[in-house]
Amino acid sequence: GSHWGAYNAKFEPRPAALAISLFSQHFGEKKLSYSIDHNPTFDISARGQVPSLKGVPYLSTYVSKNDQGNKLYLMAINKHSLADMRSDIIINNAEVKNEARVYTLNGPSLHAKNETREEVKITESKINNASNNFFYTFPAHSVTVIEIDYNLEIEETPPAPPPVGGPPQGEQVTTPSQIVTAPGPGGGPHVRSFDRYGTPTMVNFFAFASNFHGGVSVAYSDINGDGQKEIVTGAGPGGGPHIRAFRENGEEVINFFPFHPNFRGGINIATGDVNGDGRDEIAV
Known part of the structure; x- marks a missing residue:
C-alpha cells in the first residue's frame, strides 16, 4: 500500500491579500473629490531607514463611484489600535438611498496575521441611516467600505449670503440652561x-x-x-x-x-x- 496518507490543508489569506480583495471588489472606477475635517493625528518616530513622520491622520479616506453612476463607495482606514472613530458624512450632489452595505476588514488586534487560524476577515452588514448627512463609527484597526446606492445627481445650490452687517443690533443667540x-x-x-x-x-x-x-x-x-x-x-x-x-x-x-x-x-x-x-x- 501507499505510504502517503491523506492530507488536508487550509490556507487563510493574509490581511494584505484581503485588503486587495476588498478594494478590487468594492471600490468604484472613478475617484471623487472629498474633504475631511477635525481628523486626529499622531507622530511616528524614525526607525532604521524609515524617517520620522509628523501629523499622520488616524483616519484615511477615499471616495469613488462606479462607471454606471449609481453606486458610491466610501472607504476609511482607521489606524488607531484601540479607539473607534465616529465620522459625520456629508454627501453633496446626489439623492442617496437609506439602506447601504458595509464591508469591514478587521480582526481581534492590529497584530493579527492569520498565521494559524482565520482571525482577520471581511464581514458584510447593512445600515439604514444613509442620507446626505449621516454618521458612521469606524472600528479600531479596520478597513471599511460603505457602498451606497444613489438615484440622481442633482445640481448643487450655493447657500444664500448672510445679511450685510450680521444680525440686527441687539439681537442675541442664547442657549437655554440645562x-x-x-x-x-x-x-x-x-x-x-x-x-x-x-x-x-x-x-x-x-x-x-x-x-x-x-x-x-x-x-x-x-x-x-x-x-x-x-x-x-x-x-x-x-x-x-x-x-x-x-x-x-x-x-x-x-x-x-x-x-x-x-x-x-x-x-x-x-x-x-x-x-x-x-x-x-x-x-x-
Whole structure:
C-alpha cells in the first residue's frame, strides 16, 4: 500500500491579500473629490531607514463611484489600535438611498496575521441611516467600505449670503440652561441632558464607542464663539486621551488627542475663557 496518507490543508489569506480583495471588489472606477475635517493625528518616530513622520491622520479616506453612476463607495482606514472613530458624512450632489452595505476588514488586534487560524476577515452588514448627512463609527484597526446606492445627481445650490452687517443690533443667540450628564468610571459613554425639573431634553448620544466603560468627563460651554454651547467630552481611565465636542444634536465639531495616544490615565475636562478673547478654551 501507499505510504502517503491523506492530507488536508487550509490556507487563510493574509490581511494584505484581503485588503486587495476588498478594494478590487468594492471600490468604484472613478475617484471623487472629498474633504475631511477635525481628523486626529499622531507622530511616528524614525526607525532604521524609515524617517520620522509628523501629523499622520488616524483616519484615511477615499471616495469613488462606479462607471454606471449609481453606486458610491466610501472607504476609511482607521489606524488607531484601540479607539473607534465616529465620522459625520456629508454627501453633496446626489439623492442617496437609506439602506447601504458595509464591508469591514478587521480582526481581534492590529497584530493579527492569520498565521494559524482565520482571525482577520471581511464581514458584510447593512445600515439604514444613509442620507446626505449621516454618521458612521469606524472600528479600531479596520478597513471599511460603505457602498451606497444613489438615484440622481442633482445640481448643487450655493447657500444664500448672510445679511450685510450680521444680525440686527441687539439681537442675541442664547442657549437655554440645562444639566448635561455622563457616567463616571465603570459606566458607558452615554451623554444626556435634563432641565432643572429632571425632564430629559435634547442631548442624548454616545460620546465614544458604546462598549467603552471608563466613564466620561463632560463640560458644557461655548468653545467656538457662535453663541451656542457645545458638549465637550473626555474619555475616562482605560481609554485613550480622546477629546470630542458636540452640538446638542450629537453633531461632532471637535476631535483630537491632547496627549500621546497610548496614555490610558483618563481625561478630566474643564472649560473657561483663560486668555480673555471672549471664547471658552478647553483645559485638561
